[in-house]
Amino acid sequence: MVADAAGEHRLWLRDPQPGQPLAAVIPLDKDFVTRIASLLRFHRRLLGRAAGPLPRGWPLTAYRLARLDLMLRALDLRDGGATYREIAVALGRDEAARLSASDWKMSAARSIVVRLVRDGIAMMNGNYRKLLRIR
Secondary structure, three states: OEOOOOOOEOOOOOOOOOOOOOOOOOOOOOOHHHHHHHHHHHHHHHOOOOOOOOOOOOOOOHHHHHHHHHHHHHHHHHHOOOOHHHHHHHOOOHHHHHOOHHHHHOOHHHHHHHHHHHHHHHHHOOHHHHHHOOO
């Protein structure tokens, strides 16, 4: 890891040899643009210049951080055997406990919890990589 005031650089060096030049291997995949942006920032840093700010979309917004927190909490509760209604109450939707079964089925709280759990499962199954992509 190379520290930088504008955002750290994380490298994986395979068989590093002191004094030997570095080479970058960039796969031509869906993350190509993100990898190039990161490489350009690191290259500027190597040349002694300011790496520059992180690309737009890399720093997570307060909203995205809060939603990720809710997703993880919902997923943990679901994995622990909680029902969607119990998850809603645990996440601060106290009205969910007072709703009738038919009102619960149509409630916004239920829809939110179902989406949080669904998106949490997707993140757990590999979609977490999307957090690193330039948006």
